[in-house]
Amino acid sequence: xxxxxxxxxxxxxxxxxxxxxxxxxxxxxxxxxxxxxxxxxxxxxxxxxxxxxxxxxxxxxxxxxxxxxxxxxxxxxxxxxxxxxxxxxxxxxxxxxxxxxxxxxxxxxxxxxxxxxxxxxxxxxxxxxxxxxxxxxxxxxxxxxxxxxxxxxxxxxxxxxxxxxxxxxxxxxxxxxxxxxxxxxxxxxxxxxxxxxxxxxxxxxxxxxxxxxxxxxxxxxxxxxxxxxxxxxxxxxxxxxxxxxxxxxxxxxxxxxxxxxxxxxxxxxxxxxxxxxxxxxxxxxxxxxxxxxxxxxxxxxxxxxxxxxxxxxxxxxxxxxxxxxxxxxxxxxxxxxxxxxxxxxxxxxxxxxxxxxxxxxxxxxxxxxxxxxxxxxxxxxxxxxxxxxxxxxxxxxxxxxxxxxxxxxxxxxxxxxxxxxxxxxxxxxxxxxxxxxxxxxxxxxxxxxxxxxxxxxxxxxxxxxxxxxxxxxxx
Numbered sequence: 001x002x003x004x005x006x007x008x009x010x011x012x013x014x015x016x017x018x019x020x021x022x023x024x025x026x027x028x029x030x031x032x033x034x035x036x037x038x039x040x041x042x043x044x045x046x047x048x049x050x051x052x053x054x055x056x057x058x059x060x061x062x063x064x065x066x067x068x069x070x071x072x073x074x075x076x077x078x079x080x081x082x083x084x085x086x087x088x089x090x091x092x093x094x095x096x097x098x099x100x101x102x103x104x105x106x107x108x109x110x111x112x113x114x115x116x117x118x119x120x121x122x123x124x125x126x127x128x129x130x131x132x133x134x135x136x137x138x139x140x141x142x143x144x145x146x147x148x149x150x151x152x153x154x155x156x157x158x159x160x161x162x163x164x165x166x167x168x169x170x171x172x173x174x175x176x177x178x179x180x181x182x183x184x185x186x187x188x189x190x191x192x193x194x195x196x197x198x199x200x201x202x203x204x205x206x207x208x209x210x211x212x213x214x215x216x217x218x219x220x221x222x223x224x225x226x227x228x229x230x231x232x233x234x235x236x237x238x239x240x241x242x243x244x245x246x247x248x249x250x251x252x253x254x255x256x257x258x259x260x261x262x263x264x265x266x267x268x269x270x271x272x273x274x275x276x277x278x279x280x281x282x283x284x285x286x287x288x289x290x291x292x293x294x295x296x297x298x299x300x301x302x303x304x305x306x307x308x309x310x311x312x313x314x315x316x317x318x319x320x321x322x323x324x325x326x327x328x329x330x331x332x333x334x335x336x337x338x339x340x341x342x343x344x345x346x347x348x349x350x351x352x353x354x355x356x357x358x359x360x361x362x363x364x365x366x367x368x369x370x371x372x373x374x375x376x377x378x379x380x381x382x383x384x385x386x387x388x389x390x391x392x393x394x395x396x397x398x399x400x401x402x403x404x405x406x407x408x409x410x411x412x413x414x415x416x417x418x419x420x421x422x423x424x425x426x427x428x429x430x431x432x433x434x435x436x437x438x439x440x441x442x443x444x445x446x447x448x449x450x451x452x453x454x455x456x457x458x459x460x461x462x463x464x465x466x467x468x469x470x471x472x473x474x475x
Contacts, residue, residue, distance in 0.1 A: 015354045018091070018306065022354055030352050031360025034093050035368075038340045040211050040389055042072050042095035042365075045335050047386060048165060049104045051173070053118035060115070060270045060333065062256070062376055067266040067332035068096050070369025075325035075337050076362035079318065080355050085137070088318035090301055090310075091347050091358040094325060097338040098394070099293060100125075102161040102429065102451050103286045104335065107279045119274035124283035125330040126273060132287040132323030139316045143295075149414050150458045151296035152405030153421045154289050155341075157454035159398030160426050166394045170387030176249040177235040183225060184384040187250050191218040191388025211389050218385035222250050250382045260376035266369055270333040282452060287323065289455040290338050294322045296404055297339040304344070305353040341400055413468065417461045425454020 013020020015030055022030075046064055055061035075094040079087045104121050111117040135142070168174045170192075172184030195214035198206050206213060231251045237244050247253075295310075298318045302310040318339065326336035347353060368374050405418060428434065429450020446453045 013354060013356075015352045015357055018353050018355060020354065021356050027354070027357040027360045028364075030350075030354070030357035031362070031364060033350075034343050034358060034361035035364050038072075038093055038095050038343055040215055041098065041340065041393060042068055044386065044390060044393070045096045045098050045101050045104075047381065048101055048169070049108065049121070049335060050118070051175075052105065052108050052113060053121075054114055055118060055271070058115050062260060062372060063267050063270040064333040066264065066369055066372050066374075067270070068329075068334045068369075069365050069374070070266050071325070071329045071332055071334050071337060072096065073362045073365030073367075073369060075321065075328065076365065077359060078325065079321045079339070080359050080362065082317060085317055085320060086324060087321045088298055088310075088314045089355070090298065090314060090318070091305060091343075091353045091355060092298070092301060092318065092339050093343040093358065093361060094321075094337045095340045096329070096335050097290060098162060099158045099290060099338065099451070100283075100286060100336050101165060102158070103282050105165075106282060110278055111276070115271060116274055119272050120276045120279040121283070121335070122271060122330045122333065123273040123275040124279040125336050126327050127275070127280055128283045128287040129323045129325070129327030129330065129336065131284055132291050132326065133320050134323075135288065135291050136316050136318075136320030136323060139291075139295075139319055140312045143312065143315065145459060145463065146292050146295050147462060148296075148404050148407055149417050150455075150462050151292050152401045152403075152407075153418050153458040154292050154401070154451070154455045155296060155404060156398050156401030156418075157422060157425050157429075157451045158289075158293070159394055159396070159401060160422070161429050161450050162394035163391075163398075164430075166387055166390035168387070169383045169390050171384070172249045172387075173383035176383070177246060178233055178249055181233075181248075183229065183248065183250055184382075187218055187221055187225075187382065187384040188388040188391070190221055191215060191385055192391055194218075195389060195392055211393065215381070215385055215389055218382070218388060219252065222252050222382055222385065226251055250384050252382065253380045256380045257373055257376045260372040262373060263370055264372045266332055268331060273330070285452045285456070287326075287336070289451055290322060290336065291319050292455065294319050294339050297341060297344045300344045300404075301347050301353075305347040305351055341396075413465050416465065417458055420461060421454045421458040424457050425450040425452075428453050 013022055015022050015026065043065055046068055050056065050061045050064060055064060072095045076092065079092045079094055080089065081087065082089045107121050108117045111120055170188040171180040172178055178184065191214045194217045195210045198210035198213055231248050232245050233248055234243050234245050295315055298310045298315055302308055302314065322338050329335065329337045405414060428446055435446060
C-alpha cells in the first residue's frame, strides 16, 4: 500500500485528521454515514439502464445490483489506501457513476436494447476503464487542460442530461401504461418533499442520509396505498386492441425479496461482454469526461476537507483507480465506477476525513455485496419512489457544476465557454434528430446525452480563447 498523506500520524487520532486510528465505534458510525449518503445513488444507474436493457426479465438484474455494492466497497478501499500508484489515499467513496446513464441510454437505443446491448455497454466500459487508467498516468502534463471552467461545465452537462430521466421515473416510468397517474405523482412528490424536509430541517444522520430516509418513506407509502387503493388497472393493448389488466407500477413486489437467498457470492461475468465500435467510441470519450469530473471531485475533497490543493500524485492515483475500478466493475456486470459527489459534499460539510473511519463504510459495502436480499429490496423499488429521489439528485449535479465554474469569479471568457458548450451540447442531446442526415457514427458519438459534445467544446474553447485581463462580470 502507498504512503501518501498530509495529516497527522498518531495512535489515537481525531476524525478530522487524515491518518491515525479513532475508536472503532465512532469509525463505524462515520463510515455508515457515507454508505447511507451514496447507497441509493450507487444502484440508481443500474436500475435505470438495467431496466431499459431488460436485465430483470433476463433474471440478472439482482446479481448486478449485488455486485455493485461489492465493487463500490472494494474500489473505495483501493482509493483510500492505494496499491502502488493506484488510488489517491484520500477520503473518497466510489460508486456506480450516474454520468454514464446518458451515454448508456444512447448505446442501448442504437443497438436495439436487450441484454446484448447491455453487454456492449460493459465491453465498452472495460476498454474505457483501461483507457482512463492510461490517462491517469499521463495526467500531470494534461492538467492545464482541465481548469474549473471545463470541469464545471462538464458536471452541469451531466446533470442536465439526467433531469429528464429523473422526471420519467417520477411519473412511474414511461414504459409503464400508468405513467403519470395521480398515485405515481403523489408517491414521487412525497418522497421529494420528505428529502427536502429532512435535509434542511433536521441535523445529523437524518440530514446527511435524507435520500435514503425519503425512499424508505416512499416504500411505506406504497405499502399503505396498496391496502386502500386498487392495485391493478386496465389498458388497451395497441397491437391487439384487447383490454389488458396490469399491476400498478407503484405496487411493491415482495416476492422478489422472498425468493432471494440470504447469502450468495457475486457472479463473475453475469452478462456476456460484447465489443462493438458503436458503443466503444462514445464510451471512450465519456471516460475522458469522467476523468475531468474525478479531478473536480478530488480537488473538492482536498480543499473542503483538508484546506489545500490536491497534489499531482493524488489526482493521478485517483484517476487511475477510477479507470481500473471501472474495468473491474465491467467484469461483474456493473457500470463504470467513479468518485461519488454526494460523499464529496459530505466531507466538505462534516470535515471528517479520517481514512480509517471512511474505510468502515467501504467494508460495510463489501459485506452488503454478499447478501442478495438487500439487492432485491432495491430491485423492487417503484419507479415513482426512485424518481422522487432522482429529481433532486440529478438537479444537484447541475448546481455543483455552477458552484465549480463560479468559484473564481465569472468573466466574459468563462460566460462564452459555458454558454456555447452547454448550448451546443445540451441542444444536441435534447434534439439529436438534427444529426440524422450525417454519418451514423456522428450520432453515436455526439447524440444521445449531449455530455460528450459539451465536454469537447468546453475543452477546445478553453484552449482557443486566451485568458485576458478583462474585468469580472457583475452578478
